[in-house]
Amino acid sequence: xxxxxxxxxxxxxxxxxxxxxxxxxxxxxxxxxxxxxxxxxxxxxxxxxxxxxxxxxxxxxxxxxxxxxxxxxxxxxxxxxxxxxxxxxxxxxxxxxxxxxxxxxxxxxxxxxxxxxxxxxxxxxxxxxxxxxxxxxxxxxxxxxxxxx
Ligand code: RB5
Numbered sequence: 001x002x003x004x005x006x007x008x009x010x011x012x013x014x015x016x017x018x019x020x021x022x023x024x025x026x027x028x029x030x031x032x033x034x035x036x037x038x039x040x041x042x043x044x045x046x047x048x049x050x051x052x053x054x055x056x057x058x059x060x061x062x063x064x065x066x067x068x069x070x071x072x073x074x075x076x077x078x079x080x081x082x083x084x085x086x087x088x089x090x091x092x093x094x095x096x097x098x099x100x101x102x103x104x105x106x107x108x109x110x111x112x113x114x115x116x117x118x119x120x121x122x123x124x125x126x127x128x129x130x131x132x133x134x135x136x137x138x139x140x141x142x143x144x145x146x147x148x149x
Contacts, residue, residue, distance in 0.1 A: 003064070004030075004032075004129055004130060005030070005031055005032055006032070006063075006064045006065060007032065007033040007034070007035060007063060007064075008027055008032055008033075008034055008035070008063065008065050008066065008067060009034075009035040009036075009037065009054050009057050009058065009062075009063040009065075009066045009067075010023065010024060010027075010034055010035070010036050010037070010054065010066065010067045010068070010069075011036070011037040011038060011039075011050035011051065011053055011054040011066075011067075011068055011069075012038075012039060012047075012050060012068065012069035012070065012113070013039055013045050013046070013047040013050060013069075013070045013071070013075075013076075014039055014041070014042050014043060014044050014045050015047075015069075015070055015071030015113050015114055016069030016070055016071065016111065016112070016113025016114070017039055017040075017041060017042050017113075018042075018113070019069055019111065019113040019116075019118060019121055020036075020067075020069050020113075022118055022121070022122070023067060023069075023111075023121065023122070023125055024036060026122050026125060026126070027125070030129070032129075035057075035063065037050055037053040037054055038050055047070045047075045047076055047079065048075070048079050050068070050076075051068055051070075051075070051076045051079035051080050052079060052083075054066040054067075054068050054080065054108065055068075055079060055080040055082070055083040055086050055088070055108065056083060058080075058083070058085070058086055058107050058108055059083040059084050059085050059086050061085075064107065065107055065108070065109075065129075066080075066107065066108040066109075067108065067109045067110075067111070067125070068080055068088065068108055068109075068110045068111075069110070069111045069112070069113050070110075070112065070113065071112060071113055071114040071115075072112040072114060072115055073090040073092075073110045073111055073112035073115065073116075074090065074112070076088070076090075076110050077089075077090045077110045080108050080110065084147075085107075085146060086107060086108055087104055087105060087106045087107050087108070087142070088106065088107075088108035088109075088110050089104060089106035089108070089109060089110060090110040090111075090112070091109060091110070091111065091124050091128065092112070092115060092116060093120075093124070094120075094123060094124060094127050097109070097124040097125075097127045097128040097131070098127050098128075098131045100128065101128055101131035101132065101133060102131055102132070102133065102134045102138070103134065103138045104138070104142070105133040105138070105139075105142060106128070109124070109125065109128045111124065111125075
């Protein structure tokens with residue numbers, strides 16, 4: 001069973017700073033402890049610097065779940081999925097968010113701050129946090145690539 005109150009590590013670049021702040025509030029309102037690796041404002045930064053910090057800590061098991069945000073979500077996805085054991089899912093809708101948990105046991109949610117509006121992003125985060133992994137045949141499939149390809 002998923003621990004819905006487990007701490008979440010979060011990071012973003014300048015293109016999604018404002019959305020990250022709103023999601024932090026949403027998480028804290030749920031009673032979830034948030035570890036924020038930055039960025040801390042709207043000044044231009046390089047998304048890999050933040051994506052690597054979050055993905056490394058999820059990969060090493062220090063956090064069970066992470067959230068990454070950049071303008072499109074694409075760069076953060078590419079960075080995060082290079083880390084062993086990370087299953088980062090770029091989600092644009094509720095169906096994707098729910099299925100990324102049910103079937104893929106996604107441990108990092110990625111959002112595009114220039115793509116997804118605040119209200120939908122909040123719904124996606126809530127659905128992603130609340131949806132457990134189904135296991136079974138899906139675990140077998142994860143095992144087929146968890147240790148590399
Ligand atoms: C920054 O301009 C932008 O490239 C970044 O936020 C992200 O969309 C990269 O994939």
